[in-house]
Amino acid sequence: MIVNAVPPCQAACPIQMDVQGYVAAISRGDLQEADRIIRRTNPFPSVCGRICTRECEFVCRRGQKVDEPVAIRVLKRFAADRAESVVPCGPEKPYYEERIAVVGSGPAGLTAAHDLALLGYGVTVFEAEDELGGMMTRGIPGYRLPLEVVRKEIERILSLGVEARTSQVLGRDFTLHDLREEYQAVFLAMGSEKSFCPDCRGVDLSGVLTAVDFLKDISRGERPDPGEKVVVIGGGHTAIDVARTCLRLGAGEVSVVYRRTIDEMPAGMDQVEEAQEEGVAFRFVTAPVEFLGVKTVEKMRCVKMKVDKSCKGKGSLVCVEGSEFDIKVDSIILATGYGPRTEPVQELFDSLDGKVEIKDGSGATNMAGVFVGGDFLSGPTSVVQAIASGRTGADSIHRYLRSLAPVDTPEPVVLDDLDDQVAALVPRAQRRKIPALPVEERIKNFEEVELGYTLEEARAEAGRCLNCSAGAVVSYECASCLNCVLVCPYEVPRPGAERAEIDISQCQACGICAGQCPAAAIDLGLDPREKHREILREVLDRAGREAPGAFVLQFMCDFRQSRVPPSESGKAVYQVFRPGLGRMDVYELLAPFQAGAAAVQVAACRDQDCKFKDCAGWVRKNVKRAARVMDDLGLDPGQLSIVQE
Amino acid sequence: MMVAEAKPLAEIQGMIQGYRKILIAGCGTCVTVCLSGGAQQVEILAASLRTAGKQQGLAWEINEETQLRQCDPMFVQQIRDRTGEYDAVLSMACGAGVQTMAETLGDIPVLPALDTLFFGGADGQGGFVELCAACGQCILSRTGGVCPVARCAKGLTDGPCGGAQAGKCEVAKDTPCAWQLIYVRLLRLGQLHLLKESTPPKARRVHPARLVREG
Amino acid sequence: MGFKEAVESEKFLVTAEVGPGKGTEIQGLLEDAELLKDRVDAINVTDLQSSVMRLGSLAVSHILADKGIEPVYQLTCRDRNRLALQSDLLSAWVLGIKNVLALTGDHPVLGDHPEAMPVFDLDSVSLLQTIKTMNSGHDLAGNEFNGAPDFFPGAVVNPGADAGAGLEMQIIKLEKKIEAGARFIQTQGVFDLNSFEKFMKRVEGFKVPVLGGVIMLKSAGMARFMNSKVAGISVPEAQIKAMAETKDKVRTSVEIASGLVRGMKDMCRGVHIMAIGWEKKVPMVLEEAGLK
Structure with a gap:
């Protein structure tokens, strides 16, 4: 029996968010406490509350065994939006002498800056664009993540005394060498926005765009006309974002072409469904062969794909012979993959066979004081992954500067699955539908689609949390009367060798046993x-x-x-x-x-x-x-x- | 285990009427298990008496403490130093606990808050049944593991009185006739022949009993 | 012919029963006994029946014996430990009492002093054993008597006990009682002759005379009360109905009782009539049944 285990939602979260803690706070209407818990590990809760890939929900034990997962992401959004957040108070002036440069102001860079500022360092953030935020401000359309939401979070970070220099491009306006002269540590988090274009003829035609450039324009307020027929190539959330953006720009026919099946799409199913609702068409197991046109693209030649299952993993893709067909297009937007722009810091990649990190998970490079993180290190991931990487980077830099030995944090022990017989006894409660703008309204503009919960909805949804592992703990005062065994509605307690045992992984935290324990020997994680x-x-x-x-x-x-x-x-x-x-x-x-x-x-x-x-x-x-x-x-x-x- | 139940509150109030500072002492063993005198019941009794005291304008000062086992002087001695300040101790232990407490604590009145009922076992949530009468001459080997001394209202050892109706004792209609249980057990064990053996009258045990293990 | 001799003879036995009352008034009881004197072989004197405190059976049995009426002294284990039981038995003998019916006795909680201590130091089987020991000139501790009694002991059985385990155990216990010295058996009241016949078949081999119990119904209400409260008694619906509808309850009661007595004549060695206050009607029952 595991006594000290974390719930799967927390274990699955790259930043080990105390999901249960803040969900419980929301359920009792304590939004301040919820916000406080969230911000302990996440400086971007209102961003994650909207676009998090929510690994937590996929492993939620309620979703696994009872009915549907708790709507954790929307609850986080609710708390972050509604709480009157207390602005973090950092030291008035840096406590340490060392100064740190952060290159790139996406979630990784800004999280590192945030953490380092709180630790007491002077931090300067360099950003190539004219606004901070990286993909949060330049990559994700406003109907999913409104700019003002991101700006508010960034302001909080700047209020810690973080200095920001925008429109500063590494390699153009300054070099890594310059930074090392002036700063005692450097955190490189320039992201992963160099587009990989498919290797097919016609890529240079006018009307063939990359998703990154396209979305950047949109974020600056430009509203290009993509034409009547748009094809987006790719299967990630960027492809979906682009397709839905094109609809809003007035395109009549938008389709997403993806070479694998719907189940293999990296984009979240909720995104795919929302896009479908809005009228985006999907062509699966289809790949472009050639873009055709004179100067401007007019047609795209495609081929059907099939998966060769004999290969390991997802299986390798092979073309179906003779399956070529053409699609008429006015523009093609490529969302086919991204990688880091390594040229400005090529020297970091010259050793270690092109690997940049000298010790996995530390962000340290072969150059003393230079650390890497975020998508720049990992390739495109998610905001929450980037935040995690920023946290690691800040920690590594702090340890480096203070000569602190790295700590080996043991892998958390994750709660066992909920037993079927226990799950069967848990009262059912449907997940609250997340309110959203009606389709016909939302495709006309860039207004935020998702509307968030009301207080009543949020509290009810939060109340669905099973409070995994926050249940009953039997103390040594147990008199072994076994009354808990008899009163538990979920049949969890068992007579143990020495005293009653309550499996924390199965306990539903209803507390009935504690109220009936004659020895007052049962305590409850949820309210001691x-x-x-x-x-x-x-x-x-x-x-x-x-x-x-x-x-x-x-x-x-x-x-x-x-x-x-x-x-x-x-x-x-x-x-x-x-x-x-x-x-x-x-x-x-x-x-x-x-x-x-x-x-x-x-x-x-x-x-x-x-x-x-x-x-x-x-x-x-x-x-x-x-x-x-x-x-x-x-x-x-x-x-x-x-x-x- | 010893099974006991709380005395009526009125009786307890009567007992402590003349005292001002009272310690309610719970016991962490049998009476905790039978939901009568553990830490939780101590808390409830204390709250009840404080409320009653307030109602009646009595200046009772009531504190709480739960011992692991009141029937052992060594446990009781742990609180001996602290009990000097009290006018009385209200013990929520069985009679054995109350007496050990009284003897160990010396000059403080130790009052029983419970009525000790029987030796027994658990019978479902909140249920306890008498199973042993401590007769000192166990005959369970001949009665299929069901004791007629404790579980037959008349303690008959030679078979049932004939008063059972539908398998229930004529004395308490919700109690199974012990001999009915014995019959069923012996039938299942293939030992019905044991019913034909006569049991000589028991030599009655002398109270108070004492057991001293030879060293 | 004394009761013992009657039992040892071949004759059909008839016993009746009187219950001493609460208080010292015994005139009515003695009149009833006088009336029955020549029509029955013996009269049982109950011992605080139903655990209700009354005049004792020892005194009343003695008075009956003095008047030449043969008593069956009922003795229960409810109120006396083995010292008192043996002592009372010695007293009974010197007071001229020869027949003892050994009973366990009802539990005190069923009577009018429910707080009383239930003794049950001995039970019916060990009491019979005790009588046997005393007849042999010793007490239970093995001490020799200076002058020994020679009781004629009897016991009871409940033929209507719960079918299955209940009845099986009654029969086993009856065997034990006989082994312990019971020389005659009186049964709980019987109302259903068919099942009584079955019971008698089961105890055929025991070689001890059985007197079938006959209770005189006084009303339908009494019948229903016994059905629900008294173990082993089940008055058939037809008899209850007859009692409920009759204009003459005594007549009907006598008819029912005499029918039972008649039926028992071929099944067992005798009848034991429990009139419960209607002792004066017993002669009518016997006449109706064709006895004497």
Whole structure:
């Protein structure tokens, strides 16, 4: 049994985002806390909240075994957009003397700059374009990622004292040698934007464009006319971005030509679906052979492909003989792959057989103090990968400058899969649909397509999180009574050799066992006993001071958005929130009376609405037990009630 | 394990009426397992009594503590230094715990908050059944592992009284007739012949019993 | 002819039963006993029946014996440990009581003093064993008596116990009782002759006379009460109906009882009539059944 394991969402995230932590915060409506958690490892949450490749969702245990994954990306967007983020406060002036140059201001470069500034270094960022942001500002169309969203995040980073120099091209305006003279460390993160063009005749014809150049123009506000018939070649998200952009520019017929099958597309399925909704056509297992035309491209000759499965991996592609056909085109946009522009720093690649990194994962090169990262190192990836690389780069530079030994962080132990029999007992709850502009409206302009959740939707969606590994932990105080085994609705606890054992990888964190543990030996990751006891104490102290003998205490559920009916008695109402009320024990229901409460109300769910199995039933049982005690004490048990809308 | 249940609150209130500073002492062994006197119940009783005290204008000062096992003086001694300041200790242990506590703590009144009921085992969530009467002469080898001394209302060792109806004891209609259980077990074990053997009257055990292991 | 001699003879046996009341008034009981005196072979005197505290069976049995009415002294293990049981038995002997019916006894919680300590130091089998030991001139501890009794012990059985395990164990226990010295058997009230006949077949080989129990119904309500509360008794619906519809309850009750007695004549060695307050009607039952 694994005791210390991270949930798969966190393990799958290149920056090990505490997904569960911020999702739980959103579920209780604490957006500030959610934003704080997110920003601990990610300086671009509102960017990732829109365009993250969301590795987390593909491994979400809810999606794997129960119904659909939690909409983590949209929740992150919600928190980042709605929270009144506290601007990070770095040192007023750099703490260390060493200065660091970052070349390239994409997510990798800016993340490195962000982290290094927070560590106390003076950082200067060099950017070839006239605006910071790399692909975030120059590569992704505004209907997916509005410029102002990116700009806001960049401003936060600059506010840490990071200096930015735009329109500065490495190799033209300055050299690596110059940087090494002036800076004690250099982080190269120029991205991976040199287009690879297919090796076919006619590439030079007018009307054949590269996606990178095309999207850059768009981001600058240019609105070129792509003509009536547009073909985009490629299968990544850039190809999809280009196709959807062309629709918005007024193209009548836009198709994406990809040499492999739909399942092999690097672009996310949600992107493909949105494009299809908007009218983008897809031709799979098709590759260009030749671009035809006089001066301007007019036709594209294609050939059908098939996969030779005898080869390893995805299988190699072979042309189907005699399958050539022509498509009439007004323009062709190539989104067929990118690589780093290495020429300005060729000296770094001259040793190590063209490899640039001297130790995998460090970003260090054969040149002391020069580090590489982001897509420049890895080839085109995702924003979150770039952020991860920026973080690594900053850490490596800090270690280099401070002569700190590298730390070997062990691979995190990932939670086991959810058992089928446990999953079968988890109440179903459909993923909230992500609101979006209607198709007919969105293809007319570059307005953001996705609209994000309302607070109610976000809290409900966040409440779908299974809180993997944030469940029950049995302490040494366990008396081995096995009551937990008997009360768990998911049949997770087992009699162990020494005491009851609760498999953290299967526990659903409903907390019912903790509320029923006679030895008070079960604690909960989601709300540790010490903490919630203290909160209760504080609220009761305050209520006792402010409204002695005349207050109503309401126990509310984090996962339930419904409101309790207004207090009719005119008494002051105080509320205590718990992540599920089935975890409460009888003491918590009686303690308010000890503090002078006039009434205690438990805002329990109806059985069918509850996130947790049997939770509402346990609330009723506990209320009944506490009412019996009150009766014994000569108090009116009617002072204790379950309230529902 | 020892199975006990909480005394009515009114009775407990009566016992502590004359005291001001009271320690509620839980026990972490049997009575925790039978959901009567563990840390959780200590907390609930303390909250209940504080509320009652407030209601009645009594200045009870109540603290809580749970021992691992109150029936061992060595565990009780751990809290001995701290108990000096109390007027009384309200023990949530079985009778054995209460007495060990009383003897070990010396001059402080130790009051029972529970009624000790029986030796038993668990029977589903929140359920406990009497299984052993500590008669001192175990006959389970002849009764299919079902004890008629503890589980037959009359403790009959020679067969049923004939008062069972639909397999239930005439004394408590929700209790299975022990002899019915014995019959079924012996039938399954192929040992029905054991029913024909007469059991001589038991030599009744002398209280208080004492066991000293020879060294 | 004393009861023991009657049992040892070939005659069809008839016993009846009186229950001492709460208090010292015994006139009514003695009248009933007088009335039955010449029509039955013996009269059982119950021992705090249903665990309700009453006048004791030892005193009443003694008075009956004094009046020349042969008592069957019922003795339960509910209220006495082995010292008291043996001592009471010695007392009984010197008071002229010869027949003892050894019973385990009902549990005190079923009676009017439910808080009382249930003793059950011995049970019906070991009590019979005790009587056997005492008849041989010793007490249970092996001490020799200076003057020994010579009781004629009997036991009971419930032929209507739960079919299956319940009945099997009744039969096994009956065997044990016989082995422990029971010389006659009185049964719980029987209402269904067919199943009683089956029961009698099962105990055919035991060679101890069985007196079938006959309870006089007083009302349909009483029948229903016994059906639900008294183990082993199941009054058939037809009899309940007859009692409910009749204008003359005594008449119907006597008819039902006498029918049962008649039926038992060919099945067992005798009948034990439990009139429960209607002792005066017992002669009618016997006459209807063609006895005497």
